[in-house]
Amino acid sequence: MDDLKSQSHGHIVMLPFMAHGHLIPFLALAHRIRRQTPFAVTLAATTLNLRYLRSTTSPDDDDSGIRLHELPFRSSDHGLPPDTENTENLPLSQIGTLFHASISLAAPVERLISNITAEEGRPPLCVISDVFFGWSVDVARKLGTKSIAFTTGGAYGTLAYLSVWLHLPHRSTDAEEFSVPGFPERCRFHRSQLHRFIREADTTDQWSKFFQVQLKLFLASDGWLCNSVEEIEPLGFDLLRKYLKLPVWAIGPLVPPHMLQKSSPISPNSRSKSLQKHTGKVFGVSPEKCLDFLGSHSPNSVSYISFGSQNTISPSQMMQLAIGLESSGKPFLWVIRPPLGFDIKGEFQPEWLPPGFEDRVTRSKQGLLVRNWAPQLDILSHSSTGAFLSHCGWNSTMESLSQGMPIMGWPMTGEQAYNAKMMVEEMGVCVELTRGVESQIEAEEVKRVIETVMEEEGKGGEMRKRATAVMEQMRQAVKEGSDDDKGSSLKAMDEFVRTILGDSTNGTFSFLQVNHRS
CATH class of the missing domain: 3.40.50.2000 (Glycogen Phosphorylase B;)
Known part of the structure; x- marks a missing residue:
């Protein structure tokens, strides 16, 4: 345990997608990491998204040690209206343009990681990226750190979204219902469950060109974090792990802590x-x-x-x-x-x-x-x-x-x-x-x-x-306690930490035992 504690200090970089529904879970995960580990956390986003993140935190927040790093982004360079950095105020017709524009964040992210490496003498422990930022896998590998996908959705929904985009299974049949790779035959899907952009996708449209590339890149990552709970989605997690053939850690629910109190x-x-x-x-x-x-x-x-x-x-x-x-x-x-x-x-x-x-x-x-x-x-x-x-x-x-x-x-x-x-x-x-x-x-x-x-x-x-x-x-999933009594989501976070530390011992890692703050 002492050896593990001595290894445990390090830096994690987090990259949320440019949408409020993604920013909030990323910030909640950053808070949890800061509360329960000794790791430094840098959450990187564009100017207006950082402004939004700051509006969600109070000055006396115990977790204010999270570092917010600004990534340069000029929307007008990508054919978007000025000061458009988020899906929040964007017409549906232009959201696809924002997705493609987000790839331009790769260069400033590479500079950020290089600067952290130079300052600290070693690369960050990992880069935790939104599943829409598949390009970050190559950036992490190039700079000698691990790449972790974070899906802000559940396991079942994430697998369905991933598989439908990568395989477009509805295009191989005229039937209203169809099978989706990765799911058992009893879990058939219906065309009305597909958004119009997916129904019309043919691999040459702008949506396919983005999602099929970016999602596929994360199939080569070092693991996935999922904002859900093992016990409430047993089928979803079983199927997602079999499909990805990668570690998947159920670390949810990322809701305000008081919502989980009786x-x-x-x-x-x-x-x-x-x-x-x-x-x-x-x-x-x-x-x-x-x-x-x-x-x-x-x-x-x-x-x-x-x-x-x-x-x-x-x-x-x-x-x-x-x-x-x-x-x-x-x-x-x-x-x-x-x-x-x-x-x-x-x-x-x-x-x-x-x-x-x-x-x-x-x-x-x-x-x-x-x-x-x-x-x-x-x-x-x-x-x-x-x-x-x-x-x-x-x-x-x-x-x-x-x-x-x-x-x-x-x-x-x-x-x-x-x-x-x-x-x-x-x-x-x-x-x-x-x-x-x-x-x-x-x-x-x-x-x-x-x-x-x-x-x-x-x-x-x-x-x-x-x-x-x-x-x-x-509620049980986030229950604190001894190694045997703690909830499944806390145990999953332990396993995630062991992975990014490269720990090969069989000892049990406990956030409470390495917490660097009282």
Whole structure:
């Protein structure tokens, strides 16, 4: 153990992709590494993304030892609008351009690693890169360090995303359902689970040219970190390891620590402030208004509706969703944005909803509509919230399941449909309402699904029991204790550290025993 401790000091470089949904898990992982190891951490990103990361942390943060390094990037050099460094404010038509432009970060990253090597007399222990930065594998190898992929998604969804892009299996059949390499035959996928860019991909389009190259490069990395929990995705981790033939460490969930406590000593007001720091967002209404609304309803009775920061639904879908919510008679809290075809950051217009809808649901206290942002973690952890109508992005999925919250799935893009499939078929914590912005949805179906999920018995009750079991597994995964008692995610982090240190002993590494801070 003493020999291992003497080897343990070193430097880790982290490279998140240019999207808020990727930046937040990277920062959470950096915090965990700093808390539980003696390693220095440098998180490198472009100017505006660093500004966002700083907005999510407070000056007195115990983990402020994380070094933020600026990577030069001028979006106009790549055919992007000025000061565009993130998917957040970028039209969907230009996101592919941003992906390709991100390859230009290779040169400044190489300079960063070379400078660290010169200053410290040895290369960093490893480079932890977003799975979209496959180029970093070659950079790491060239400079004598290990390359680690970090997928901010789950194991099942990551494998589906990886395999579908690398093999385009839907192109070899005219059938609506098809097999995906790496998955058993029983896990057949459907064309409606593919984003339009994947459905139309033919290896010559800009999306294929990026993803097929960058994802394939990580097949030659030294291992993968995954923001999930071994016990909640046994099939996903088994399949992902067999496909990659590399170490895969389940080190999640990377959610705020108090979300994994049975009872939090943090008051609602102070928690809301901490959550605003966690997201870096300005809430559309005060957290207190949301909490007051939730507090006026009985336990497990309110449906929370949010499609994430970059998604919206079509005008007809929005109208049918509103009618279905109102006709269900069940209370709801809806984070609402302009529909498809309009500026998602623009002002919301009343004509996008049924006449008098907002006035009626507000007066009756059936509903609360929130423009822009809502304190999602506060809402999900409130006892009155009973279900989450979600786009099934992995961050939102982890946050929901950390509270034992069943999910009504409406996946939009990326790997979200694969996440929903896994939660329906493998976990039993989700029922899918519809998919994407092209589907037809009727108000009656909205009403039926809400009534099903919110019922205390039957399918809704069973989903809640399963979601509660998943919540307990997530909490156990990060349980601290002796080597035998500690949670699986902490043990996985131990194994990861042994790998990057090149340790070949059979001794057990413990973060708590080498922690360089009290």
